[in-house]
Amino acid sequence: MAPFFIGKDIAINCWNEIPNLKDYVHFYTHVNINSASVPVGLFAKIRPIYTSSFLAWYLLTYLGAHKDAFKTIEFGIEHTLFKNGREITFEFVTSNSLQPYFMILFKNEMGDELFAGNCKFTMETLSIRSILPYLSSKSLTNFYFDGSYMNTPRLPSTDQIIHSVINTIKVHKRKIVYISANILGNENILCIIAQAVNKKIHVSTDKFAILGKLGLSKYFTTEPSTTYIRTIDYSQISIKKVSAR
Structure with a gap:
């Protein structure tokens, strides 16, 4: 996104340079899993970035970000900060069904605004109990989400x-x-398949x-010889490459 x-x-989720970068309060709700690194100096310019503890860990571990760039926020707790003379009150909302995005x-x-970001909404995910109170709130005036899969009856x-x-696996x-x-x-x-x-x-x-x-490692292993169900990178999916394994 x-x-x-x-x-x-x-x-x-601002990965690129924008005018007046420091005039904004920055939030990260997901990472680009295809990125090998972050833009040089970006996090130094826009810190602090408000995100979850998991995404901060991922950015630090795999994309070379600096630990001082982030301020991690707990889910379900209301926070207030001030920017450009304006009061900004927000809350991180999560669901186990939508990990690791939030x-x-x-x-x-003037009313609440819910940013759903990269959480893919279908009619099924819209019924998740932990999300419903936010969607049904009378104070919700704007709902921003990725509707890629909302109208795909075929x-x-x-x-x-x-x-x-x-x-197919059982047969x-x-x-x-x-x-x-x-990787992400x-x-x-x-997990559903493993269970x-x-x-x-x-x-x-x-x-x-x-x-x-x-908290999901119990369903997985790093030893391929112990299981007949294995994940491979998207780039390796082809009849020729899989047959060669």
Whole structure:
């Protein structure tokens, strides 16, 4: 998702240079999993960046950011700060179904604004109990979200796809199964598959470290010889490359 701005004070997920960079309060709700590093000097210019403890850890560990660039915020607690003479009140909103991304609820006298960012909303995810109170609030005036999957009647639902994958694995039991996965993302789907077939899934050491931070490592292993379900990078998904393994 591209950088997003609310008014003249709030910048969310800004990876690039923008005019008057220091005039904004900066938030990060997700990271670009395809980035190998952060823009040189960016975090030094826009600190502090308000984010979750997990995303701060990820940026420090994998993208070379500096620890002083971040201010981590707990979920479900209201915070207030001041910028350009304006009071900005916000709360980080999370759901286990949407890890590791999260949402931000901005509160003001004119009404609340909910930024959902990279959380992909379908009709199923809109019914998640921890999110419903925010969506049904009478004070909510603006809702910003990625609607990529909202109007796709020709595509099966996420649940249908997961069910199909699980059935395929069970039918071809003991056959080696490769699932494409980036270092960050789809953790909840992999957990559902692992539980359904009662088998750990092999992941890279980097992804295993991330899963540990999310409290999900019990469903995974870094030893490929102990399981027939294995993840590989998206770039490795092809008949030729998989057949060569």
